[in-house]
Amino acid sequence: MNWKLAGVVVAAALALPAQAQQSGEAVYKSVCMACHAAGVANAPKFGDAKAWAPLIKEGQAVLTAHAWVGVRGMPARGGNPNLTLEDFSKAVVYLANSAGGKWKDPDPKMLASIQAEEKKRIAELAKKK
Numbered sequence: 418m419n420w421k422l423a424g425v426v427v428a429a430a431l432a433l434p435a436q437a438q439q440s441g442e443a444v445y446k447s448v449c450m451a452c453h454a455a456g457v458a459n460a461p462k463f464g465d466a467k468a469w470a471p472l473i474k475e476g477q478a479v480l481t482a483h484a485w486v487g488v489r490g491m492p493a494r495g496g497n498p499n500l501t502l503e504d505f506s507k508a509v510v511y512l513a514n515s516a517g518g519k520w521k522d523p524d525p526k527m528l529a530s531i532q533a534e535e536k537k538r539i540a541e542l543a544k545k546k
């Protein structure tokens with residue numbers, strides 16, 4: 418990468434600080450609703466207990482990590498690179514709980530489990546290539 422380009426990338430990163438500490442509902446409304454309200458591209462719909470039951474069964478750490486990394490039509494980080502893992506996780510909780518889940522906003526222990534699952538998932542995907 419040439420240095421001028423690197424400077425532009427750094428400036429762009431600084432101009433877009435991570436949006437920390439939003440509620441799951443707020444993140445859902447600003448980022449996820451675009452697809453998960455109507456079920457765009459077969460996204461499991463908000464409140465659809467049948468669609469979410471098998472996903473909730475995967476467990477909070479695994480499901481959150483897979484969604485964070487991206488899966489088929491689901492873009493990594495819901496397509497918003499500025500989301501923190503914590504805020505993204507809260508939005509997953511908000512979605513799961515709309516459809517029968519009883520998850521809690523992630524504590525540091527849960528966030529660590531999600532990050533461990535994220536590493537596993539990335540390694541798995543790299544193997545498939």
Ligand code: HEC
Nearest residue numbers: 448449452458459460461483484488489490491495508509
């Ligand atoms: C551009 C559309 C789009 C946006 C925006 C989006 N999703 Fe999704 N999401 C999808 C689609 C499509 C699927 C279904 C993927 C599949 O299984 O083929 C999905 C699946 C999921 C799943 C299940 C993943 C799995 O392992 O099957 C979760 C959890 C999820 N989304 C959470 C979120 C959260 C949280 C946000 C917001 C931060 C979000 N999504 C934003 C399209 C979107």
